[in-house]
Amino acid sequence: MGDKNFNAYQMAQSQFDKVADILSLDEPTRQLLREPLREYHFSIPVKMDDGTTKIFKGFRVQHNDAFGPSKGGIRFHPMETIDTVRALAMWMTWKCAVVGIPLGGGKGGVICDPHNLSMREQENICRGWVRQLAKNVGPINDVPAPDVMTNAQHMLWMLDEFEVIHGGKQPGFITGKPVGMGGSLGRTEATGFGVIYTLREACIKNKIKIEETTAAFQGFGNVAQHALQLYTKLGGKAICVSSWDQKDQTSYTFKRDSGINYDELKKITDKFGGIDKTEAKKLGYEILDGDIWIEQKVDILIPAALENQVRGDNAVKIADTVKIIAEGANGPTTPDADKIFQEKGIFVIPDFLANAGGVTCSYFEQVQSNMNYFWTKEEVLTKLDNIMSDAFEAVYNTAVKNKLYMRDAAYVISISKVAHACKDRGWL
Numbered sequence: 328m329g330d331k332n333f334n335a336y337q338m339a340q341s342q343f344d345k346v347a348d349i350l351s352l353d354e355p356t357r358q359l360l361r362e363p364l365r366e367y368h369f370s371i372p373v374k375m376d377d378g379t380t381k382i383f384k385g386f387r388v389q390h391n392d393a394f395g396p397s398k399g400g401i402r403f404h405p406m407e408t409i410d411t412v413r414a415l416a417m418w419m420t421w422k423c424a425v426v427g428i429p430l431g432g433g434k435g436g437v438i439c440d441p442h443n444l445s446m447r448e449q450e451n452i453c454r455g456w457v458r459q460l461a462k463n464v465g466p467i468n469d470v471p472a473p474d475v476m477t478n479a480q481h482m483l484w485m486l487d488e489f490e491v492i493h494g495g496k497q498p499g500f501i502t503g504k505p506v507g508m509g510g511s512l513g514r515t516e517a518t519g520f521g522v523i524y525t526l527r528e529a530c531i532k533n534k535i536k537i538e539e540t541t542a543a544f545q546g547f548g549n550v551a552q553h554a555l556q557l558y559t560k561l562g563g564k565a566i567c568v569s570s571w572d573q574k575d576q577t578s579y580t581f582k583r584d585s586g587i588n589y590d591e592l593k594k595i596t597d598k599f600g601g602i603d604k605t606e607a608k609k610l611g612y613e614i615l616d617g618d619i620w621i622e623q624k625v626d627i628l629i630p631a632a633l634e635n636q637v638r639g640d641n642a643v644k645i646a647d648t649v650k651i652i653a654e655g656a657n658g659p660t661t662p663d664a665d666k667i668f669q670e671k672g673i674f675v676i677p678d679f680l681a682n683a684g685g686v687t688c689s690y691f692e693q694v695q696s697n698m699n700y701f702w703t704k705e706e707v708l709t710k711l712d713n714i715m716s717d718a719f720e721a722v723y724n725t726a727v728k729n730k731l732y733m734r735d736a737a738y739v740i741s742i743s744k745v746a747h748a749c750k751d752r753g754w755l
């Protein structure tokens with residue numbers, strides 16, 4: 328999304344090819360895993376509030392389901408493309424495999440901008456998306472979830488439409504539902520907290536005291552907010568966040584050297600993660616160019632907005648003080664930026680490991696929905712911490728043992744697991 332010249336799918340495939348070489352995968356395995364198993368493209372007719380009918384383009388991609396039903400979010404974005412959805416579906420396969428949950432990789436999207444749609448129009452898009460796909464998704468096939476610009480309300484409309492079509496109550500169809508309506512406590516925090524659980528482990532391995540660190544964030548939506556919340560709770564000092572300004576159609580960095588208070592900043596942030604500039608100024612924030620977050624003299628960078636944000640051109644501007652990059656977003660870093668990180672000796676927690684907390688908690692939500700028995704928030708977060716910490720440890724050990732870059736080590740684990748699952752099923 329965003330940059331027309333950037334192709335997330337090509338990037339995901341080039342990351343895959345590099346590790347397929349390391350693993351000496353045979354040709355059929357490469358062919359099977361470097362492309363999705365299935366994809367659906369469809370049109371969603373929607374009655375708009377002004378009486379007109381508008382056609383929205385929708386997608387669902389199921390990259391691999393050798394381990395279980397496909398799992399992945401649905402994005403609403405005006406610049407959504409099928410190649411972005413393909414890349415994200417592929418990353419979901421690796422994400423589920425790296426944390427060892429019995430699910431495959433999927434992703435969906437609709438080309439639309441919720442900023443310009445009423446709630447009723449958004450509901451119609453959600454119901455239309457499900458009507459187009461009702462036979463191809465479901466608790467035992469493919470389980471959607473929220474993602475960029477979709478939320479619990481969207482998921483509930485989708486569940487309701489699915490149940491209208493199929494009959495009965497099927498809460499396992501979708502995750503990210505509201506708490507009290509089949510949702511799991513802790514799901515809202517899960518991705519951001521998961522990023523920080525892995526960051527905490529990375530600090531320990533690198534002999535860094537998290538309470539003595541400073542960090543810069545890109546994004547202040549679901550992932551960044553909760554990452555910042557837990558990071559500051561552990562004693563870290565967040566000095567800036569960059570976020571998108573819908574009115575000005577550009578991003579700004581909100582910087583305060585004395586540190587960011589999560590509750591205070593959250594109060595002046597809209598539901599899309601956009602920050603009120605006037606209120607931020609009153610709270611003592613400097614409002615700078617949106618790209619400046621990456622140049623800060625901090626110990627930690629947390630890109631948690633969109634893909635293709637850390638590239639060769641701006642990675643060279645990363646300060647020498649930066650020791651760790653924890654990727655909250657999916658695909659924030661391009662392969663040429665990876666080379667720069669390696670030259671600078673920056674420790675990277677790759678996206679599909681760092682942000683796997685969301686899908687792990689979605690899996691917990693399915694388990695709880697199926698049992699119709701729900702855990703406390705503490706239980707959910709403790710289980711999540713254990714899974715994230717164990718996955719980090721496995722990737723770290725693989726990286727050290729085989730002298731691999733952390734991203735490659737994570738890929739080695741995931742691709743080997745999925746390739747074996749396909750072979751064990753007799754697909755290869």
Ligand code: NAD
Nearest residue numbers: 476518546547548549550569570571578600632656657685
């Ligand atoms: P969100 O829509 O809640 O927030 C996105 C944030 O990024 C907003 O604050 C927005 O202002 C900001 N932003 C957008 N474009 C920007 C730009 N050009 N410069 C600076 N800021 C910009 O989305 P989210 O759910 O927080 O997801 C963020 C990333 O994390 C995405 O890559 C998503 O795929 C990934 N992710 C999300 C989850 C989840 O559970 N929400 C799970 C795994 C991965």
